[in-house]
Amino acid sequence: MRDGCRVAGMVLKWAGLLAALSGCVGSACAMFLWLLDHAAATRLAHPWLLYGLPVAGVTIGLLYHWFGRTTEGGNNLIVDQIHEPGGGVPLRMAPLVMAGTVVSHLFGASVGREGTAVQMGGSIASAIGRLCRLRDPDEVRVLLMSGIAAGFSAVFGTPVAGAVFGLEVLRVGRIEYGALLPVMFAATMADWVCHAWGIEHVPYTLRFHGYAGLDGRFFHADMLLLAKVMVAGVAFGLASLLFAESVHRVAAWLRRFCPTPWLRPAIGGVLTIALVWICGSRDYLGLGIAAPEDGGASILNFFGPAHYPLAWAWKLVFTVAVLAAGFKGGEVTPLFFIGAGLGNALSAWLHAPVDLLAGVGFVAVFAGAANTPLACTLMGVELFGAADIVYFAMGCFMAYACSGHSGIYLAQRIGVPKRRAAKYLTGMTLRQARAGYQPPTPAAPSQTGRKTSP
Structure with missing residues (x-):
């Protein structure tokens, strides 16, 4: 009782x-x-x-x-x-x-x-x-x-x-x-x-639901397409690593260049204005979910038939410039843009459905940067439907494996290292792993079988 x-x-x-x-x-x-x-x-x-x-x-x-x-x-x-x-x-x-x-x-x-x-x-x-x-x-x-x-x-x-x-x-x-x-x-x-409260989230449309077999039925995975998604997953993981390391390294450089913290965002603002003039577009400002003009680079347009070969790279540069300088917000929606844009660009090279690779990239680049492959796989299902879950999972798992021991959250601790040879990283934070921290080695036993004195 x-x-x-x-x-x-x-x-x-x-x-x-x-x-x-x-x-x-x-x-x-x-x-x-x-x-x-x-x-x-x-x-x-x-x-x-x-x-x-x-x-x-x-x-x-x-x-x-x-x-x-x-x-x-x-x-x-x-x-x-x-x-x-x-x-x-x-x-x-x-x-x-x-x-x-x-x-x-x-x-x-x-x-x-x-x-x-x-x-x-x-x-x-x-x-x-x-x-x-x-x-x-x-x-x-x-x-x-x-x-x-x-x-x-x-x-x-x-x-x-x-x-x-x-x-x-x-x-x-x-x-x-x-x-x-x-x-x-x-x-x-x-x-x-x-x-x-009346808030509605942006709906994303992914029309690809698999290829029909000889019997006219749809199966959940085509092996050739799955291999293409694996190749794209490697690229998504490398993009995750590039983004995370760029933010950390540029931020460290800006701290040395401008020791006054509240002045550093001004540098990011000036860089953003310069980048707009250089690329001649405002598509990479803000969230980037919808383009300010018809046909511009945006997350929604990456799921369509048009190709945007370098949009993901421009968004990466724009985002690194402001996050490293100290602007507030987050990394995830820009990572969605980078991933969907990279998937859109890779679809022409891999001869894969544009909307599928855009959707996989959408969640996979975030999976690699945040080291959260399961959450991102489930996000793909909640946003795009369950029909392509095999491709979402493969893209997220490949990106996670290829993004290294880095990420956007340096306070994360390493529970299970991504490589067997990196077992010594277990228990460290990503910040320590990036800094090359080495755990203390245990004292060697003396000839009498006792540990040597420190």
Whole structure:
């Protein structure tokens, strides 16, 4: 009887915690997406706003310099707090990152929205944990993971992928199954709340559903096409690696070149204006889901018959310029653009269906950059349907294997190394792996069988 009451109390406690978290995160994401839509519409109506991007960048930099120094870690701060709960995630991270991202999009920075949603989810989860006086580090971890899942799910409309992302993003090669039910509940409820506010997500159309066999029936995999997807998967993984390393290396160079943090975004703004003049197009500003002009490069147009051979490379350069300089937002939607654009370009070389390779690239480049192949496979199913799941899985798994021990979240810890020869990386963060950190070697035993003194 006593055990039954204890279990019932725990269920009620977590139901209340997760309901409050989901309602807050879903509502915050709904407001955020509504503001983004209006910011994008305003920018398209007033193209001259692009020239204010350097000033907007400095404004964001000063905002964080004055009020948000403890939140500068962004997504990595949340992942660090999950691994080693300590001071928590400041609540002010949510309004700061939302304001910074909306301003970035208003003036044309090529940033995404996932980082903002995840950071809002993490900061709200941490605040609820403090309000409810959660003391158990394991409970704090579960609540933060649920916040990540809720933010990701609500901003993309993919509850299953959001739940798995919240479990998979913490460790490379390993999933935290202990929090499966809470993150699934939070992801589903946050998506529902966001939808209840009237937010609709962009529908993507993938018409390819397989080739008919001699008997007229469709089978789930064509071996030749699957081989082509594997080849494309290698390219997607290398693109993931190129993107992640470019952001990290350019950011490090900018820190040396301009030691003042709040001035660095001005450099990114000037670079963006110069890139627009060089390429002669505004297609690579903002999210890039729809093109500002008919026939322009965009995620939606990559699924059509037109080919865009270099659009993915331009988007990569535009995004690296602003993220490395310190603009707020995220990497995921630009990674969707890069992946779909690269798939569109590769389809002509591989003689494969354009929309299929665009869809596989859409999720695979993100899978390689975030080291979350299972979440991205499920995202492909939720966005495009289950008919092509074999191709989504093959593309995501190949990209994950080929992207190396790098990624956009350097606080990720390596649970299972991608190469057998890299077992020594187990337990390290990606930041340590990139820096060439070597674990201490155990002391060699002496001739008497005892360990030598240090």
